[in-house]
Amino acid sequence: MEKKKYLNVALPKGRLGEKVYSYFEREGMEAEGIHEESRKLIFENAEGTLRFFWVKPSDVAIYVERGAADIGVAGKDILLEYSPDVYELFDLELGKCRMAVAAKSDFTDDRSKTLRVATKFTHIAGQYYASLGRRIDIIKLNGSIELAPLLGLSDVIVDIVETGSTLKANGLVEFNKICDISARLIANKASMKFKGEQIMRVCRAFENKE
């Protein structure tokens, strides 16, 4: 029996992944049962050419880098932070937000002191402050970063800002934008060689996504 050559697609769980999946659906690349309420994680299309799986957004790049997924959708924040060895095919212009420095409104930077920076994105923050020649102490947190300046754990935070409502609700102010972030379609390097045609078909489907 001929072995099926699936294109494995890692989608980020959540709103962004649902939106991206809707493009596949619109192009007739849907997978049965994907909308049903279940704990199932892998779904195939009827022709047996595509296999979707839902993963934690921050894990997509790992699946793609290691070839467990041929393509996937990852935020530019993750790509900048971890520099996975993947091809970035194009900007999906979804999940738009920014990486920014925020602090309490009365914050003033005393350059004679080491700046305490709380963040999930230690690499991005480190590079940003290195480019400014600013000495910092990085405090790595895994979530609810906004708490850090409120409790005196840090002077500033480096975090994702989308609507700004989390900052506002906690009395924090955005001081500097580090970079813009959006979702990217990424591909495994070997897959581009061996499944290039299938991958390009997906790219074409996404090109006129509006």
Ligand code: PRP
């Ligand atoms: C992200 C980010 C901010 C918030 C920004 O948190 O870390 O806290 O979203 O969005 P806003 O500007 O629209 O308010 P997420 O919900 O991913 O949770 P986290 O606390 O685990 O990082």
